[in-house]
Amino acid sequence: MLFVDKYRPRTLEQFQLHADVADNLRKLVVSGDCPHTLFYGPAGAGKKTLILALLREIYGAGVEKLKVECKPWKIELPSRKLEVEFATVSSAYHVEMNPSDVGNNDRYVVQEIIKEMAKSRPVGIDGQRGFKVLVLNEVDRLSKEAQHSLRRTMEKYSAACRLVLCCNNVSKVIEPVRSRCLCIRVAAPSLQQIEEQLGRVAASEKLSLPPPLASRLAAGCDRNLRRALLSLEACRVQQYPFTDDQQVAAPDWELYIQEIAGDVLREQTPKQLFVVRGKLYELLVNCIPPEIVLRKLCLALMPKLDDELRHSTAQDAAFYEHRLQEGSKAIFHLEAFLARFMSNYKQYMISLGL
Template sequence: MSLWADKYRPKTLADLDYHADISNKLKRLSTSGDFPHLLVYGPSGAGKKTRVMALLRELYGSGAERLKVDVKTFQTSSSRKLEFNVISSPFHLEITPSDMGNNDRIVIQDLLKDVGQTESIDFTGLLRGNDQKAVSSNKKKFKVVVINEAELLSRDAQAALRRTMEKFSANIRLILVCNSTSSIIDPIKSRTLAIRVGLPTVEESAKVFEEILQREHVANKVFPADEEERRILFGRVCEAAEQNLRMGIMMLEALYMNNEKVSSGTEMIRPDWEIVIDELASGIIKDRSVVKLQHSRSVLYELLAHAIPAKLILKRLMLDLWTDLDSFGALKDKDGVKRKMVSAASTFDERLSLGSKDIFHLEGFITRVMVIVEGELTK
């Protein structure tokens, strides 16, 4: 049984419930004779990846959904072998080079070089389905490579990517997916068509929630029948999920799974990792000791072991510390402490990008915060 977020993920551009202007733009691009490299960016949970997959289906038909996972082996200059997972269909590849850390340049150079040097083969004759005619008419002479988390690519990897875009543009098209373009180098920005996918509004998210519940007949009976009460509940879900639609759908399903009856006042079910970071931030402000620092290390290890990204931990920790400082009255200059904490967060965020041991930089940030707070205490 799949989660609602996956079960009801739109398959085509026509199925998308919001940002109709973006869907229309992508549809026109798919039917034009000149498909450009794309840079799709926007907040997490806005629907970037869903739109990219719908675009691939528009380009190639249902064959783009026939996915398999391959393990590619790469060799570094020091003869060390690296294994890298590649998700592929007959028409496209999906990669996340940032998983390789500072070796992402090798993935970009070797993998994209192999793809770019191979001319696309027409698979339409092998496909059998209702949309075979559509696939044939939309046949493209290039293969698409989707690069996830493009903002985490190193400068060397981005430079290699720029050269690849120029050299193999006849056989390959890149779709870069990222949350922010701030760390993307200008030469790549100038060679791509940027498309921003913003978060849905509360009303748009509520419409999606309603459509899911209408299709989940058993779950629908658990939620309030009154339209006004349901609207209030959907608004609270959006607020708790920070308008992240994927997170909102998962929270909606969690409410159904953990309650016999859901009302507009039912307590929201938050992800465990958020609660853990909230408690960690509160403890750092109140107890600035070596014992607390050792305990923090254990908590950080646990978060990293559960695949919570280090940058997300740092961001959430910083936001929670900012909030907790407002209720901590033993500081001489509260605004000054906040400025110093933001400066420290930016420093260690950069170090997370440059370094390879995330635990060192996260623990370093916590230590710096403890020193900052300790230095501003009223005597």
């Protein structure tokens, strides 16, 4: 079992990074008040772990008896019949799903799932919690239509179904949805907290972790605890006993983005843009989020540019990231950003006489 799963807190009492948030959630459950909840914060901060611990606090160990289903849904619309198929993770008390996977049909899927859950209420442990919980991941990736339809559905079925929403960027969730939820911010852990957690995991595994290596693991994970634990396990597989100067291997997709940045800096031609397009497709096919690809590309290019180009590159990256959120084909906007950068870079080099 991976360290990430082996040392994941199972209950709210076991939380150390977000002890104050966990205590408030426990008080909420004890009081019997369980409103719609919105957890937001950066990746690897512990949102999903908090949600699972909250469900266990409400319903007990029964929420860990999970089943994964991938079944087709037939939704009757006024003008047509919609058939979609997607995966859900469910127990007797809750359903977890990612509605953004179905694209523009997300609003119909969310409504249908909530209606289905409202038909059968679970028998609560104490006979009072007669509602199911629907966990929606990546709510910030839902279309605006889906979020607006969610607003009305939250009110209509609140007696039989409570929603737990999870997202990275709360600014992409519309205000009417946020106002109907208890918003809980899950902050990214500090570098010191990550080092302490790595030390605890290493001690539990009877590993000797040198402080310099722990510092590099914490500094290279971008305050993402999940990534830090995965890097620690990768270092153990690579070499053990650990050494002070042991290298921390970067993920393959990050190295690939570094390679793309080197390609566009080396040559600015249509042929090179065609080659880079194929590499961008490969990243997207391997499920690397396009927003992360664009951000990492910009960060990889910045250190190799003069001050005159850094401002325009950051401005272009912000422009195309906004277009990326509004558009439907990520490859168009990623390629447009690189094409704009290559054009600006070539003109700048010509102006210098190089």
